[in-house]
Amino acid sequence: MKEILKQAYDYGKEFVDDGNLVNYIPALANVDKSKVGIAVYDNKGNLYEVGDTDIQFSIMSIAKISLYAVLLENYELDYIREYIGVKGSSKAYNSIVDLEESEGKLPINPFINAGALMTSYFILKKFNGN
Template sequence: MQCRSSKELNEFVMEARKFTQHGKVADYIPALGRADPDDLAIAIHYPDGQCVSAGDIQKTFTLQSISKVISLALVLMDRGFDYVFKRVGMEPTGDPFNSIIKLETVNPARPLNPMINAGALVVTHMIKGASVEEKFQRLLAFVQEMANDSTIGYSSEVAQSEFETAHLNRALAYFLKQHKSLDEDVEELMNLYTKQCAIEMNCLDLARIGMVFAMDGADPLSGKQVIPIDIARICKTFMVTCGMYNASGEFAIKIGIPAKSGVSGGIMGAVPGKFGIGIFGPSLNEQGNSMAGIRLLELLSKNFHLSMF
């Protein structure tokens, strides 16, 4: 699909790119550390099929934590509301996304929400399938359907890099297993989770997925209800309350768009009833969010009155 360049978006990108110098790429995952911190691109996908963009929107990146929203939608479709939220909570946290603190202080040891790593591991554990490969292929097919792009795959290099350095996630998984929140082999779960995080796409694909969430789970272009309305609503609520790590409250006040970020520098936005947004800017702030990406969303929200509040 072609996406037309927008003069206004290009001006926003030029303004927001100034913020890249104040952040740093996620070099604690070696394969992500090679990203160019000055990269910045945005695509906006409308429900009528139109798209506007700025920057190199064909450059691919891995979803990382953005995948948590998609796996949550799939698992809610697989298992149902009660099953899922008996095992993972719905409350925001002020702690970093990879913190173990709340697991130790909450009894029983249930992750506070599906957007922190502990919660995402429990959600990924719930994907139906007889093997890691079957579970992953189901998730990947779901991603491809939402993006309407059957060529989407994953970066084996990034998955391997994350698998080899996922010491903290392994610690979280073993803690959860000790407290009966997980009952599968931790290495198999790490294999699946790192592949999930390494699903790779461009800004246009991400904007189209955001558009499906924005339209309450419907894909107006195919005429299909890809995600049930109530599940899309739950996912968007988590994007507002927990989607930008422990900066979600400030983000909601300043920008007010349901969004989910990932440490590769991606941000998926879903402006309810209007359009989806896909952003890539790998220079991150301390919370792990794209610095220039947040500035871009701030400019969009302010200029076009996009806040839902």
């Protein structure tokens, strides 16, 4: 596992200078792009780390992936798809255009804000706010 993480880390480090940090979100505007780390727990509770894993950072929208994974573990996909689509979108994550244009006014996927809100609702419903 450590070697796989090291390979992923080395590959990812090649791209730290690509792209730009957003300047309209203070938590992201001043981060050090050179700080990269990967930490993974396996199913036996073993922790594997490589890179700058002791640096705190804001996860923002990447949390949507973890939330959707929790949703998938607790609900049937057919049920979820009644409320949240799985189509791609060329719009921004906070755009409501796809929502307004979609059949049934459903969020087009769990990674736009409307889809993440629905995901959060079902998790809250499942765990009664705990």
